[in-house]
Amino acid sequence: MRALAIIESKPQAAGDALLTVDGLTSAYSRIQVLHGVSIQVPPGELVALVGANGAGKTTLLRCISGVQPISAGSVLMQGKPITGASADARVRAGVCQVPEGRHVFAPMTIEDNLRMGAHTRPAAEIADGLEEVFTLFPVLRERRHQPAGVLSGGQQQMVALGRALMGKPRLLLLDEPSMGLAPLIVADIFRIIRMLRDTGMTILLVEQNARAALSIADHAYVMESGRIALQGRGRDLLKNDEVRRAYLGM
Numbered sequence: 001m002r003a004l005a006i007i008e009s010k011p012q013a014a015g016d017a018l019l020t021v022d023g024l025t026s027a028y029s030r031i032q033v034l035h036g037v038s039i040q041v042p043p044g045e046l047v048a049l050v051g052a053n054g055a056g057k058t059t060l061l062r063c064i065s066g067v068q069p070i071s072a073g074s075v076l077m078q079g080k081p082i083t084g085a086s087a088d089a090r091v092r093a094g095v096c097q098v099p100e101g102r103h104v105f106a107p108m109t110i111e112d113n114l115r116m117g118a119h120t121r122p123a124a125e126i127a128d129g130l131e132e133v134f135t136l137f138p139v140l141r142e143r144r145h146q147p148a149g150v151l152s153g154g155q156q157q158m159v160a161l162g163r164a165l166m167g168k169p170r171l172l173l174l175d176e177p178s179m180g181l182a183p184l185i186v187a188d189i190f191r192i193i194r195m196l197r198d199t200g201m202t203i204l205l206v207e208q209n210a211r212a213a214l215s216i217a218d219h220a221y222v223m224e225s226g227r228i229a230l231q232g233r234g235r236d237l238l239k240n241d242e243v244r245r246a247y248l249g250m
């Protein structure tokens with residue numbers, strides 16, 4: 001597929017952004033999959049990352065959360081480099097990820113799954129954290145003592161999201177929250193993501209469902225073969241003919 005043109009967007013100083021990724025390169029063994037990726041996530045915004053299967057979206061999120069090695073480039077939170085920091089140190093810096101495929105701990109109760117997300121928080125704050133998650137997802141309160149493995153896919157996504165929220169994220173990384181879910185459940189998950197953004201949370205959302213992601217994103221990046229091919233306001237990209245043809249099947 002030919003490279004798409006860049007849509008002009010307002011340049012932003014790295015210090016203004018909550019997250020700055022600059023010239024990031026990463027490889028699996030000797031196969032390079034990210035080729036100098038640069039993105040910014042301003043505080044309080046929802047930024048979407050869309051693109052075809054294998055474009056490198058998950059790898060980029062894993063580089064940001066510190067579980068995938070970086071061979072060049074940098075990751076900064078509020079202008080301060082965290083490139084060399086461990087994944088745990090990044091969680092302490094407020095970077096919390098909801099992984100692709102949810103990865104709930106099936107034999108553990110819903111409440112214990114949620115508590116695992118709070119390991120960086122003082123014990124005194126955990127009850128309040130649980131209360132916030134149960135307010136957001138009442139069904140999890142009702143079923144809090146049941147094993148997470150008995151939940152539906154949508155409810156497991158709520159557990160995965162709630163577990164990340166228990167870490168009190170300054171930056172929430174969401175990897176394919178709609179994957180494998182029925183349309184009605186997807187709409188519900190997207191409603192919650194929008195609501196979190198409206199409370200001022202900063203979110204970087206990776207999604208195959210480009211239409212849903214672009215329609216709620218303040219800003220979005222389109223990835224292609226390990227590079228940023230396009231960027232712009234979510235709604236502008238949604239109207240862009242090339243994006244509609246390549247990613248929305250229109």
Ligand SMILES: Nc1ncnc2c1ncn2[C@@H]1O[C@H](COP(=O)(O)OP(=O)(O)OP(=O)(O)O)[C@@H](O)[C@H]1O
Nearest residue numbers: 028033051052053054055056057058059060100208
């Ligand atoms: N653990 C791995 N080992 C080797 N190659 C990998 C590994 N994980 C991903 N890749 C390769 O890296 C490239 C980028 O994959 P990545 O999962 O980051 O893409 P993606 O845009 O998130 O796609 P998807 O939507 O399918 O998850 C692909 O070519 C993929 O095959």
